[in-house]
Amino acid sequence: MNLKELAAKLGLSQTTVSRALNGYPEVSEATRLRVAAAADKHGYRPNTRARGLATGRAMAIGHVIPISSQHEMVNPIFGDFIAGAGETYSKAGYDMILSQVEDHRQEQVYREMRGKRNVDGIIVHAPKMGDSRITMLQEIGIPFAVHGRASELTGPYNWLDVNNKSAFQRATDFLLDLGHKRICLLNGLESMDFAFRRRHGYEDALAARGITPDPDLMLAEEMTETYGYRTVQKMMQTANPPTAYLTSSIIPAIGVRRAIEEAGLKMGKDISVITHDDDLSYLRNGEDVPQFTATRSSVRDAGRQLAEMLIQQINNPSGPPLTRLLEAELTVGRSTGPAPERTA
Amino acid sequence: MNLKELAAKLGLSQTTVSRALNGYPEVSEATRLRVAAAADKHGYRPNTRARGLATGRAMAIGHVIPISSQHEMVNPIFGDFIAGAGETYSKAGYDMILSQVEDHRQEQVYREMRGKRNVDGIIVHAPKMGDSRITMLQEIGIPFAVHGRASELTGPYNWLDVNNKSAFQRATDFLLDLGHKRICLLNGLESMDFAFRRRHGYEDALAARGITPDPDLMLAEEMTETYGYRTVQKMMQTANPPTAYLTSSIIPAIGVRRAIEEAGLKMGKDISVITHDDDLSYLRNGEDVPQFTATRSSVRDAGRQLAEMLIQQINNPSGPPLTRLLEAELTVGRSTGPAPERTA
DNA sequence: TGAGGCATTCAAAGCGCTTTGGTTGAATTT
DNA sequence: AAATTCAACCAAAGCGCTTTGAATGCCTCA
Numbered sequence: 097m098n099l100k101e102l103a104a105k106l107g108l109s110q111t112t113v114s115r116a117l118n119g120y121p122e123v124s125e126a127t128r129l130r131v132a133a134a135a136d137k138h139g140y141r142p143n144t145r146a147r148g149l150a151t152g153r154a155m156a157i158g159h160v161i162p163i164s165s166q167h168e169m170v171n172p173i174f175g176d177f178i179a180g181a182g183e184t185y186s187k188a189g190y191d192m193i194l195s196q197v198e199d200h201r202q203e204q205v206y207r208e209m210r211g212k213r214n215v216d217g218i219i220v221h222a223p224k225m226g227d228s229r230i231t232m233l234q235e236i237g238i239p240f241a242v243h244g245r246a247s248e249l250t251g252p253y254n255w256l257d258v259n260n261k262s263a264f265q266r267a268t269d270f271l272l273d274l275g276h277k278r279i280c281l282l283n284g285l286e287s288m289d290f291a292f293r294r295r296h297g298y299e300d301a302l303a304a305r306g307i308t309p310d311p312d313l314m315l316a317e318e319m320t321e322t323y324g325y326r327t328v329q330k331m332m333q334t335a336n337p338p339t340a341y342l343t344s345s346i347i348p349a350i351g352v353r354r355a356i357e358e359a360g361l362k363m364g365k366d367i368s369v370i371t372h373d374d375d376l377s378y379l380r381n382g383e384d385v386p387q388f389t390a391t392r393s394s395v396r397d398a399g400r401q402l403a404e405m406l407i408q409q410i411n412n413p414s415g416p417p418l419t420r421l422l423e424a425e426l427t428v429g430r431s432t433g434p435a436p437e438r439t440a
Numbered sequence: 441m442n443l444k445e446l447a448a449k450l451g452l453s454q455t456t457v458s459r460a461l462n463g464y465p466e467v468s469e470a471t472r473l474r475v476a477a478a479a480d481k482h483g484y485r486p487n488t489r490a491r492g493l494a495t496g497r498a499m500a501i502g503h504v505i506p507i508s509s510q511h512e513m514v515n516p517i518f519g520d521f522i523a524g525a526g527e528t529y530s531k532a533g534y535d536m537i538l539s540q541v542e543d544h545r546q547e548q549v550y551r552e553m554r555g556k557r558n559v560d561g562i563i564v565h566a567p568k569m570g571d572s573r574i575t576m577l578q579e580i581g582i583p584f585a586v587h588g589r590a591s592e593l594t595g596p597y598n599w600l601d602v603n604n605k606s607a608f609q610r611a612t613d614f615l616l617d618l619g620h621k622r623i624c625l626l627n628g629l630e631s632m633d634f635a636f637r638r639r640h641g642y643e644d645a646l647a648a649r650g651i652t653p654d655p656d657l658m659l660a661e662e663m664t665e666t667y668g669y670r671t672v673q674k675m676m677q678t679a680n681p682p683t684a685y686l687t688s689s690i691i692p693a694i695g696v697r698r699a700i701e702e703a704g705l706k707m708g709k710d711i712s713v714i715t716h717d718d719d720l721s722y723l724r725n726g727e728d729v730p731q732f733t734a735t736r737s738s739v740r741d742a743g744r745q746l747a748e749m750l751i752q753q754i755n756n757p758s759g760p761p762l763t764r765l766l767e768a769e770l771t772v773g774r775s776t777g778p779a780p781e782r783t784a
Numbered sequence: 785t786g787a788g789g790c791a792t793t794c795a796a797a798g799c800g801c802t803t804t805g806g807t808t809g810a811a812t813t814t
Numbered sequence: 815a816a817a818t819t820c821a822a823c824c825a826a827a828g829c830g831c832t833t834t835g836a837a838t839g840c841c842t843c844a
Contacts, residue, residue, distance in 0.1 A: 097555075098830055109794045114832060124792065141555025145498065146830035148489040149799045156537075163523070170523045170740075172722040175514040179507070182540040191558065193500075194536045196526040211441075211485025214535065322727055347722060350694060357701040378516040378691060383666055396514075442800055453824045458802060468822060490800035493829045 097138045106134055117142070156191040157181075157406060158215035160205065162222055163196040169318060171222060172347060173374045173395045177243065180399025181219065188407050190216075203232050210238050217406045219243065223289050239413065241406040243398060246289050252417040254409055256402040260290045263391040263424040264297030264342065267370045270389070270426065271340045272305055275435035276368060278313065280338040282327055282348050286316040294344060294372075319344055324351025328367075332359060339435045340368040346379050349388055353431070369431040372424070386429030393424040441482045450478055461486070500535040501525075501750060502559035504549060506566055507540040513662060515566060516691060517718045517739045521587065524743025525563065532751050534560075547576050554582050561754045563587065563746060567633050583757065585750040587742060590633050596761040598753055600746040604634045607735040607768040608641030608686065611714045614733070614770065615684045616649055619779035620712060622657065624682035626671055626692050630660040638688060638716075663688055668695025672711075676703060683779045684712040690723050693732055697775070713775040716768070730773030737768040 103113045108127065116123045116131035123131075134140075148154050159181070161174065178192070185192050193215055197205045206229070209215050217239035220229055226248035233240045234251060241254035271279050281298050284291040295316075299309050312334075317323050324343060328351070331337045343349040349371035356363045363369055373381050373390035375397075381388050405418040447457045452471065460467045460475035467475075478484075492498050503525070505518065522536070529536050537559055541549045550573070553559050561583035564573055570592035577584045578595060585598035615623050625642050628635040639660075643653050656678075661667050668687060672695075675681045687693040693715035700707045707713055717725050717734035719741075725732050749762040 099832095100830075110831080111795080111833080112793055115793095118832085122792065127792085139551055139555060141552055142832095143493070143830050144556040144558040145489045145492040146799090147832075149487070149493055149801085150830080150832040152799075154489065169721045170519040172516075172519065175516065175519045178538065179505075179514045179540060182538065186539065186541075192538045194522065194526065194538055195530065196523060197530075207483060208485055211483060212488040214488040320722060320724060322724065354697070354701075357698075377513045378664065380664060380666065443802095444800075454801080455803080455825080456823055459823095462802085466822065471822085486802095487800050490829090491802075493831085494800080494802040496829075 097140045098143065099140075102131075102134060102138060102140050105138075106131060154214050154216050155189060156193050156215045157185060157403065158193045158195065158209055158218045160202070160218060160220065161194065161196045162199055162202065164199060172345070172379075173376065174221070175378075176374070176376050176394075176396040177221075177399040179377075180394075180396035180401075181403040182399075184400050184403035184407070190407065202229055206232060206236055206238070210236050217241070217410045219402060219406060224287050225289050225292055227289070239406065239410045241402050241409065241418070243402055244289055247292060252419075254405055254418045256398055256405060256420045256422070258290075258393045258398070258422050258424055260293035261297035261300070263372060263393070263426075264294040265301045266297075266426050267342055267372075267391050268298045268301035269304075271342065271368060271370060271432070272301065272307075274340075274368065274432060276338075276340040277307065277435065278310070278336065278338040279340045279342055280313045280327070280331060281315065282319075282324060282341060282343040282352070283314065283316040284319050284344045291316060291344065298342065313338055319348050321347050321351040321354075324348030324353075325355045326351070328352050328355035328359075338367075340370070340432075343369065343371040346371050346373050346376070346381060346388065346390070349431075353388075364431045364433045366436060368433055368435070371431075382429060386427055387431065389427065389429040389432040391424040391426050393422055398422065441484045442487065443484075446475075446478060446482065446484050449482075450475060498558050498560050499533060500537050500559045501529060501747065502537045502539065502553055502562045504546070504562060504564065505538065505540045506543055506546065508543060516689075516723075517720065518565070519722075520718070520720050520738075520740045521565070521743040523721075524738075524740035524745075525747040526743075528744050528747035528751070534751065546573055550576060550580055550582070554580050561585070561750050563750060568631050569633050569636055571633070583750065583754050585746050585753065585762070587746055588633055591636060596763075598749055598762045600742055600749060600764045600766070602634075602737045602742070602766050602768055604637040605641035605644070607716065607737070607770075608638040609645045610641075610770050611686055611716075611735050612642050612645035613648075615686065615712060615714060615776070616645065616651075618684075618712065618776065620682075620684040621651065621779065622654070622680065622682040623684045623686055624657045624671070624675060625659065626663075626668060626685060626687040626696070627658065627660040628663050628688045635660060635688065642686065657682055663692050665691050665695040665698075668692030668697075669699045670695075672696050672699035672703075682711075684714070684776075687713065687715040690715050690717050690720070690725060690732065690734070693775075697732075708775045708777045710780060712777055712779070715775075726773060730771055731775065733771065733773040733776040735768040735770050737766055742766065 099110050099113060103110045112123060113131050116128045117135060182192055220240055220242040223242050223244045223246045227246040230246050230249055230253055245255050245257045283295055286292060302309050315327055341352050343352060349369055352369050353363050356367050361367055370389045373392040375392055375394040381390055409418060443454050443457060447454045456467060457475050460472045461479060526536055564584055564586040567586050567588045567590045571590040574590050574593055574597055587600060589599050589601045627639055630636060646653050659671055685696050687696060693713055696713055697707050700711050705711055714733045717736040719736055719738040725734055753762060
């Protein structure tokens with residue numbers, strides 16, 4: 097069933113039917129109802145492509161997920177972020193188009209999206225330091241919004257980020273207050289912008305107490321469970337092992353816990369752990385009392401908000417760029433406690 | 441830059457340019473090259489919507505993720521499945537359109553997709569027992585493929601599934617061979633089809649050895665870490681606790697391990713654990729020797745294959761329905777060992 | 785009574801592509 | 815030399831919608 101047929105069935109012109117369905121004022125209430133009823137009865141839905149062609153809007157947002165062929169890793173926060181964004185889209189009548197793209201094809205893909213005009217805007221995931229995609233998109237001239245930021249980049253753009261620096265600063269402070277001196281940072285890959293900011297938060301907190309960061313205690317890797325596990329194992333064999341760990345995600349934190357317990361130690365007593373917690377739906381941090389002390393910020397909520405910001409920008413392209421900095425909450429769980437007395 | 445402009449620039453008709461770009465034979469090689477060069481130079485990309493309108497193909501596949509508003513859980517396998525499917529799509533030139541839909545709106549959304557014609561086919565995720573979506577889609581008449589199957593449903597359709605029953609049967613057998621008699625099953629929600637099949641595998645294996653399944657040992661819940669943790673805690677307080685656990689995903693298995701170690705026991709010695717492992721990229725089961733003994737089947741690969749099957753079906757709608765049953769591999773890790781001697 | 789205003793409705797153009805059904809002129813055949 | 819074939823190209827229709835610019839008929843008001 098298409099417009100033409102529906103109009104014929106109603107004895108009306110396509111114009112009137114189209115207007116009736118799209119809520120234009122120049123249609124009498126009586127016919128509007130008649131049209132609505134008929135449309136409903138026949139299950140009429142305007143063809144997206146035809147409508148898009150006529151209006152010039154795709155009513156779709158593109159999500160480009162960078163994928164590196166080496167380590168075929170899907171960012172675990174991705175599902176939750178998408179779920180949040182999806183909520184916004186379905187309310188606003190947008191579709192979500194997902195594409196995974198290898199790093200070296202990013203530019204090409206953006207230009208393609210622009211040319212093919214199958215999206216009205218783009219959400220950029222996992223920005224790197226001084227991410228070239230941002231300048232690229234500005235140049236191409238397509239609305240976009242970034243989940244995170246890119247340091248070293250001037251020029252305004254839409255972004256939403258967690259205050260990574262302050263979160264890690266506070267987490268480090270919290271450990272320092274408990275008497276910990278040697279705190280091991282299990283960061284994400286330093287090419288990622290968020291990891292860079294987190295390290296600075298950690299370093300600043302130490303510096304504020306006159307402690308020089310020990311490079312051996314600052315790791316930066318892909319955030320897997322094994323990463324946490326292995327790191328603790330290695331650290332335990334050093335002369336002066338850390339008494340606390342600060343991890344960038346709950347996944348390596350789980351590995352840290354495993355290594356601690358396998359060594360016959362008790363997390364929260366012998367060794368303290370704080371993690372950043374993206375509040376993923378399938379990896380909740382305990383229930384009543386959180387398992388890990390954590391700096392928490394919901395990725396799902398970030399998705400919801402960033403999608404809203406992008407849509408707003410699309411509807412008002414000349415408006416100022418929208419930015420939002422979320423503060424993480426520091427919630428105390430069972431994984432932290434005072435630094436143990438020196439036994440040596 | 442659109443076709444018309446490009447054609448004008450070349451002094452050719454739109455027809456010829458279109459044909460040159462789409463590889464039709466009735467264009468001389470010389471002009472074809474000339475056209476290709478010009479298109480490249482001006483960054484010409486055919487407008488998706490216009491092309492779709494003309495061809496009647498959307499060149500997009502819809503993924504509908506059921507979302508229950510109660511427990512806002514995003515299926516953790518989702519990211520990896522999508523990543524796999526995405527690989528196939530990008531090779532075949534398809535876009536992926538994602539929508540999350542509450543259970544009660546599913547039918548409406550499918551009809552909408554059909555009416556709006558913005559997808560050429562649909563991938564159905566997480567089928568339930570006798571899932572009504574399948575009959576619905578057959579009736580609506582839109583190509584689709586299911587990741588999993590729906591028991592109690594006759595009539596052919598495209599699906600790809602892991603042999604859940606045989607996987608759990610083999611896992612249970614493995615534990616029985618090690619002398620375990622009381623094996624606790626931590627299944628997913630029994631409304632899900634895969635959970636139903638897994639339970640049957642478990643029960644059959646027990647029955648084959650003359651053991652009547654103990655209902656108290658068969659749990660079925662949302663597969664969280666806490667679920668695994670709590671269950672073991674509860675079980676340990678019973679008169680006759682299980683000596684082995686069989687979990688439906690690596691996430692509850694992590695919870696099981698935590699409870700075991702917190703109780704001062706050793707996994708693989710005092711208590712055995714087998715899990716089904718979807719081979720998620722961010723939750724790898726150890727590296728050299730797997731942490732958990734597991735029945736493994738890559739979800740990412742499933743995504744790749746199912747997407748291929750659907751595209752094949754779209755290109756040849758009259759062909760027979762495609763089905764594929766994958767066998768999981770049973771890999772031995774460090775989490776299983778002989779049942780401990782009775783001490784009572 | 786006739787001009788102007790208003791509420792409804794419509795025909796047709798246009799969005800950018802593919803595809804049908806030609807046309808043209810050169811090469812080949814008879 | 816006329817008829818046929820063929821390669822290469824083109825004009826125009828059509829996909830299903832929105833939107834522009836008119837048309838229609840009924841009221842209202844001077």
